[in-house]
Amino acid sequence: MSVSFKVNGKAVTVDAPSDMPLLWVLRDVLDLKGTKFGCGVAQCGACTVHLKGVPVRSCQIPVSSLNGLEITTIEGLSTDGTHPLQIAWQEIDVPQCGYCQAGQIMSAAALLEQKKKPTDADIDQAMGGNICRCATYNRIRKAIHRAADIKNGGASTTAPSGAAK
Amino acid sequence: MTISPIVDRRDFLRVIAVAGGGVLFGAYARRLDAAPAGAPLVADPFVPNAFIRIMPDGKVTIIGKNPEGGQGIKTSLPMIIAEELDVDWKMVTVEQAISDQSKYGVQFEGGSLSTPMNYDLMRQIGASARFMLVAAAAKTWGVPDSECTTAHGAVTHAASKRTLPYGKLLATAATITPPEMVPAVNGPPGVSKLALKDPKNFKILGTRVPQVDDKKIVTGKPLFGIDVVVPNMHYAVFEKCAVFGGKVVSANIDRIKAMPGVKAAFVVEGGDALDGLLSGVAIVADSWWHAKTARAQLQITWNEGATAQESSEGYTKRATELSKLPAEKVVRKDGDIDAALKGAAHTAEGAYYYPFISHATLEPQNCTANFKDGKLEIWAPTQMPQPGRQLVSKTMGIAENDITIHLTRIGGGFGRRLKNDYMVEAAWIARQAGLPVKLLWTREDDMHHDHYRQAGYYWLKGGVDAKGALVAWRNHFVMDSVAANQFPARFIPNYQLETSALPHGVPIGALRAPGSNGLAFVIQSFIDELAHAAGKDPLQFRIDLLSQTLVASTGPADARIMDAERMKGVLELVREKSGWGKKKLPKGTGMGVAFHFSHAGYFAEVVQATVSAKGVLKIDKVWVAGDIGRQITNLSGAENQGQGAAIDGISEALGQEITINAGRVVQNNFDSYQLIRMPVAPPVEVHFRLTDNPPTGLGEPALPPVIPALCNAIFEATGKRIRSLPIGTQLNG
Numbered sequence: 036m037s038v039s040f041k042v043n044g045k046a047v048t049v050d051a052p053s054d055m056p057l058l059w060v061l062r063d064v065l066d067l068k069g070t071k072f073g074c075g076v077a078q079c080g081a082c083t084v085h086l087k088g089v090p091v092r093s094c095q096i097p098v099s100s101l102n103g104l105e106i107t108t109i110e111g112l113s114t115d116g117t118h119p120l121q122i123a124w125q126e127i128d129v130p131q132c133g134y135c136q137a138g139q140i141m142s143a144a145a146l147l148e149q150k151k152k153p154t155d156a157d158i159d160q161a162m163g164g165n166i167c168r169c170a171t172y173n174r175i176r177k178a179i180h181r182a183a184d185i186k187n188g189g190a191s192t193t194a195p196s197g198a199a200k
Numbered sequence: 201m202t203i204s205p206i207v208d209r210r211d212f213l214r215v216i217a218v219a220g221g222g223v224l225f226g227a228y229a230r231r232l233d234a235a236p237a238g239a240p241l242v243a244d245p246f247v248p249n250a251f252i253r254i255m256p257d258g259k260v261t262i263i264g265k266n267p268e269g270g271q272g273i274k275t276s277l278p279m280i281i282a283e284e285l286d287v288d289w290k291m292v293t294v295e296q297a298i299s300d301q302s303k304y305g306v307q308f309e310g311g312s313l314s315t316p317m318n319y320d321l322m323r324q325i326g327a328s329a330r331f332m333l334v335a336a337a338a339k340t341w342g343v344p345d346s347e348c349t350t351a352h353g354a355v356t357h358a359a360s361k362r363t364l365p366y367g368k369l370l371a372t373a374a375t376i377t378p379p380e381m382v383p384a385v386n387g388p389p390g391v392s393k394l395a396l397k398d399p400k401n402f403k404i405l406g407t408r409v410p411q412v413d414d415k416k417i418v419t420g421k422p423l424f425g426i427d428v429v430v431p432n433m434h435y436a437v438f439e440k441c442a443v444f445g446g447k448v449v450s451a452n453i454d455r456i457k458a459m460p461g462v463k464a465a466f467v468v469e470g471g472d473a474l475d476g477l478l479s480g481v482a483i484v485a486d487s488w489w490h491a492k493t494a495r496a497q498l499q500i501t502w503n504e505g506a507t508a509q510e511s512s513e514g515y516t517k518r519a520t521e522l523s524k525l526p527a528e529k530v531v532r533k534d535g536d537i538d539a540a541l542k543g544a545a546h547t548a549e550g551a552y553y554y555p556f557i558s559h560a561t562l563e564p565q566n567c568t569a570n571f572k573d574g575k576l577e578i579w580a581p582t583q584m585p586q587p588g589r590q591l592v593s594k595t596m597g598i599a600e601n602d603i604t605i606h607l608t609r610i611g612g613g614f615g616r617r618l619k620n621d622y623m624v625e626a627a628w629i630a631r632q633a634g635l636p637v638k639l640l641w642t643r644e645d646d647m648h649h650d651h652y653r654q655a656g657y658y659w660l661k662g663g664v665d666a667k668g669a670l671v672a673w674r675n676h677f678v679m680d681s682v683a684a685n686q687f688p689a690r691f692i693p694n695y696q697l698e699t700s701a702l703p704h705g706v707p708i709g710a711l712r713a714p715g716s717n718g719l720a721f722v723i724q725s726f727i728d729e730l731a732h733a734a735g736k737d738p739l740q741f742r743i744d745l746l747s748q749t750l751v752a753s754t755g756p757a758d759a760r761i762m763d764a765e766r767m768k769g770v771l772e773l774v775r776e777k778s779g780w781g782k783k784k785l786p787k788g789t790g791m792g793v794a795f796h797f798s799h800a801g802y803f804a805e806v807v808q809a810t811v812s813a814k815g816v817l818k819i820d821k822v823w824v825a826g827d828i829g830r831q832i833t834n835l836s837g838a839e840n841q842g843q844g845a846a847i848d849g850i851s852e853a854l855g856q857e858i859t860i861n862a863g864r865v866v867q868n869n870f871d872s873y874q875l876i877r878m879p880v881a882p883p884v885e886v887h888f889r890l891t892d893n894p895p896t897g898l899g900e901p902a903l904p905p906v907i908p909a910l911c912n913a914i915f916e917a918t919g920k921r922i923r924s925l926p927i928g929t930q931l932n933g
Contacts, residue, residue: 052460055489063435063487068427069420071611073562074643078870081562109420116419124418128410128836131844132270133417133424134562134611140418159879166870168562168612169270170847171840172881 040101042067043111049098057093057101058082061108069109069137073166080165083138084108090145092164109137112144120144123182131169139165143179152183246370248329248378250303251281251322258353258367260287265297265304266314267583268413269613271899272837273314275411277322279834283404284326284397287353287366294412299585299605309583309610310618310710312799312897315833319895327394331379336372337364399831408836413609423609425581426640428568434463435488436629436639437495440480440649443504443863444705445472447479451500456483459497461490464633468625474707475619475651477595477628484633488640507705508863512555512655515860519657519678519702523551527676527698532684534751540672540694544663546733547672552658552722554925556858558867559653559711560875563611564646567626570636575602580623581610588620592627615710619651647873648865651709652858654679657702658722668734670727670745678702682715687762687797688723690751706860712845713900716798717852717907721925724794724908729921738912739780739793743768762797766827766891770804771795773889774825778806788812789820790916794908801901802827805846807882809913815931817854819882819910822846824902826888829895838898842886845902851876853907857926 039048042065049064061067061084070093073081077092084093085107093106112118120140130136139162146153146161153161158179167175181189245253245261253261262281268274278294297304306317330350337355338345341362348355354365366373379394399405416423441447448467456465462485470479481500485491522528541547568579576598582588585605593600610617626639641649656679663672672694675682679702689695711717731741746764753761771793774780780791788810795804808820824842832838855874859866867873886902911922914931922930 051487052489052493054493055487059487059489063489066429067420068422071424071562072426072564072640074870076643076869076871079562109418112419116415121415121418125410125414128408128414128840130270130411130414130417131272131840132562132610132612133411133413136417137420162878164877166562166875166877168560168614168848168875170844170851170876170881172847172876172878173843173884174840175878 036099038098038101040103041105043107051098053097053099055098057084057096057098057106060098060101061093067108067110071134071137073135078166079135079138080142081135081138083141083165085141085145088145088148090142109141112140118144119182119185120147120178122185123178127174127178127181129171129174129178131171135165135167139167139175143175143182146179147183147186151187153179244370246366246373248332248373249325251325252285252329254329254366254370256367256370258291258365259293260285260291260353261293261295263297263304264294265318266307267309267585267607267610267613268296269309269581269583269610269617271309271314271613271841272411272834273309274413275409276833276837277314277318278412279404279409280319280322281326283402284323285330286350286397289404289409291353296607296609299589299607301586307585307607309613310615312801312900315895315897316800319833323396324394327396328379331394332373332376333366333369335376336369339376340364340369340372406832406835409834410836424563424611425566425568425579425608426563426611428579428608428638430568430570430579430636432636433568434484434486434633434635434637435491436482436484436626436633436637437488437491437642438468438480438482438625438629438639438645439495439498439500440478440645441502441504442648442865443502443508444707445474445478445507446502446504448481449501449503451481451498453481456494456498459490459494461485461487462494463635465494466632468628471595475621475709476591477624478621482629482632484629484635484637488638492642504863510705510863511861512859515655515702515704516553516657522678522700522702523657523659523676525700528700530696530698531682532689532695532697534689534692534696535694537672537674537694537696541661541663541674544672545666547661547663548726548729548733549661550726550729550921550923552660552725552923554656554718554721556652556655556706556860557711557852557856558647558650558858558873559612559614559616560647560870560873561612561614561616564641564643565616565622566638566640567622568636568638569626569630571627571631574598575604576627576631577604577606578623578627579606579608580620581608581617582620582623583610583613583615583617584620588623591620592624595624596627596631614712615714616650618710621649643870644868647867647869651707653711653714653717654708656718656722660722660726662726662730664730664734668736668741669748670730670734670741674698676700682719685753685761686719688727688745690753691745691748691764693751695751705863712848713798713903716796716900716904717849720794720796720904721853721907721911724796724905725911725921725923728792728908728912728915737781739771739775742793742795743771746771760800766802766893767795767797767804769889769891770802770825770827773887774804774806774823777825777885777887778808778823780806788917790913790918792909792912792914792916794905794912796901796904798904799899799901800828800896801898803902803905805905805909807906807909807913809910809917811914811917811931817914817927817931819850819880822850822882822884822906822909824884824886824906826886826898826902827891828888828898828901829893830890831895832888832890833895838888839886841898842902843884845900846884846906847876847881849903849906850882850910853910853925853927854880855926855928857928
């Protein structure tokens with residue numbers, strides 16, 4: 036079936052099987068590889084995107100329900116990787132394997148929209164649906180606090196060098 | 201941009217590994233591929249060896265040789281090169297190597313070996329390029345090499361106050377004969393003729409350097425195996441028998457071929473090796489969703505084989521029977537165990553168990569393959585590319601030289617991707633379908649077809665004398681084997697280690713700190729039982745045990761045998777950092793300690809845990825103290841590994857268990873196989889004790905002690921001894 040919706044501010048029309056989840060539309064139809072497949076049953080959070088600003092598991096949203104919706108993925112969180120969470124994540128060097136981190140950041144971004152200065156309890160509640168298999172939870176927590184500071188006007192250091200090709 | 205003169209194509213550097221079986225390690229200079237016609241002219245880089253390219257603008261590209269799976273090696277090995285090359289890290293761009301042993305030497309991720317096997321070699325790779333740049337500057341100025349120094353990617357002749365950045369020295373440097381190098385791949389360090397930096401002058405090593413892929417990760421750029429796209433790529437699923445090693449008898453292939461989007465469907469006969477190509481049905485479609493949808497209609501008749509009779513219950517029943525029989529094998533026997541137990545002032549006894557567990561890498565197994573004109577091209581998140589190439593070559597009858605393997609970032613390794621089953625499946629399916637194919641397993645495939653952490657059953661007896669010294673230890677291990685020197689062997693005068701085999705059909709593989717991740721739980725928990733039997737402080741009891749007179753080693757000499765003094769060092773460090781014995785803890789709260797030596801690393805850890813009256817466990821904090829030698833390569837990566845390993849171990853202890861019923865795995869996904877999540881993960885403090893020993897790896901050794909430290913803390917908090925993992929609901933009620 037053909038559906039029209041918005042991804043990261045851009046209008047798209049895709050032709051896909053009606054039961055194909057948004058996750059696979061993003062990854063394999065629109066070639067947005069940042070949203071990850073981890074479980075397919077809304078247990079790991081690797082596929083988290085925003086639907087009208089609310090974090091959702093894209094593996095559970097079929098194409099048939101997408102008409103007219105507005106989706107934001109990790110690729111659309113900022114135009115140049117300068118969302119406070121993206122800066123904090125690099126500053127604190129959160130990732131190990133990195134596979135879950137896009138989903139973690141999308142969950143955290145929705146939290147920061149709700150809470151200007153989230154507490155540890157807020158973080159536990161907002162992030163409990165995202166598994167980090169490498170268990171970088173200490174640094175994820177620290178980076179969310181740090182991003183809140185940056186968002187609230189705290190100074191941010193420039194992005195670190197040594198980028199990979 | 202200036203154009204430097206054409207450099208002759210030549211070998212700049214040849215490195216021969218003298219140790220380790222005469223592996224020829226050729227680090228050859230390679231010019232970049234010639235620019236295509238019409239392309240703008242690009243300046244020639246200086247390519248002193250296979251790992252380094254320096255451009256006229258001073259920018260440096262360094263190759264990361266080993267697969268990156270979250271252990272940070274794509275950052276840390278290039279850091280070592282950059283340190284000795286004496287460039288600033290901000291001048292460096294890192295590129296992932298493809299799998300090419302002739303260029304890069306042995307490439308793998310496993311055994312916490314990347315650092316110990318490459319530390320000296322990477323230093324020499326960097327130093328040899330610096331040597332050539334220094335010689336080039338000296339030649340340019342007509343001064344002796346020895347009067348020149350380097351810093352920040354430039355050579356300086358202080359006496360004449362002249363400085364040239366590396367980028368201005370490229371053409372001359374390319375004419376310099378590289379120094380002879382003999383890397384210490386397996387042998388002793390210091391065999392190089394190159395002058396290496398005094399570690400006191402390190403500017404990059406030992407600092408906190410964020411991973412080079414961080415920006416790509418946080419902006420969602422394609423990096424992982426699952427993200428690979430090649431022209432005309434199709435998508436594959438592969439259904440194997442839920443019973444390990446079961447074979448396809450028949451399948452409704454025609455029905456599947458008629459499903460929307462399906463381009464090919466066929467039975468793969470496969471073989472018997474559980475880590476090779478197994479029997480199953482492949483479906484190739486124009487999208488992964490179409491392939492998966494078609495798979496739901498598959499009807500397969502299987503020949504399940506003998507493993508279908510096996511179950512976890514059956515293993516436990518058989519292990520218990522074996523525990524009552526004389527052991528099959530006495531692996532080690534020191535002193536007189538029976539007399540010592542009889543004469544002991546206090547004894548303890550316990551039956552311990554830990555289950556099969558799964559790697560559950562968050563990126564499910566996948567691989568992309570293209571077979572064209574007799575040649576295979578593979579993109580794989582593998583920890584072991586070369587054995588993968590050999591497996592594919594042997595299974596498919598394709599020469600190794602005709603197989604190219606690109607190394608993608610790995611969405612979690614933990615030992616799962618030491619196996620290459622997904623690689624040979626993708627290659628086979630691509631060839632038979634005649635299409636470039638990305639094979640992607642579902643989470644359920646991944647959980648049902650892992651190479652699991654081996655389960656284990658232990659029956660232990662121990663005794664302490666009137667002074668509280670540990671004098672007797674008997675361990676009957678039912679499952680497979682344990683090394684004769686495994687701690688606490690050598691430290692107890694009357695020691696007997698016995699094993700009985702329990703064969704089964706479950707595929708087994710290495711999982712982060714293999715062997716140790718289960719053994720440490722058993723050994724360090726039972727030591728705790730004996731400390732309590734002796735009425736001693738559990739941490740001091742361990743120091744005393746490590747101070748006992750050593751019994752001679754048996755069996756082959758092992759360079760990686762535990763040094764008691766280094767272990768006492770980290771125990772003292774964790775005692776200090778955790779405030780052990782100095783805190784007044786509330787009722788229901790306890791601190792537990794444990795240590796373990798594995799992968800040449802020394803780790804002692806303390807856990808503080810609280811158990812409520814209703815049996816709800818809260819892990820308050822973890823302190824990790826480690827000794828991995830004289831140099832931490834990347835402090836940021838090292839602390840991250842320490843924290844991750846501790847929380848990963850707690851995750852294993854709390855809820856991870858794979859059970860077998862009718863020869864198949866019961867758990868399907870993360871609802872039934874529980875990994876730790878944010879609200880449960882405790883804060884972890886990581887401390888390192890630097891000792892004058894060669895730097896060793898950190899992917900694994902921080903994990904094993906945390907499990908018994910947690911169980912020992914639970915005992916302090918509740919008086920309940922955890923002898924069986926996972927902890928699960930044992931504290932309830």
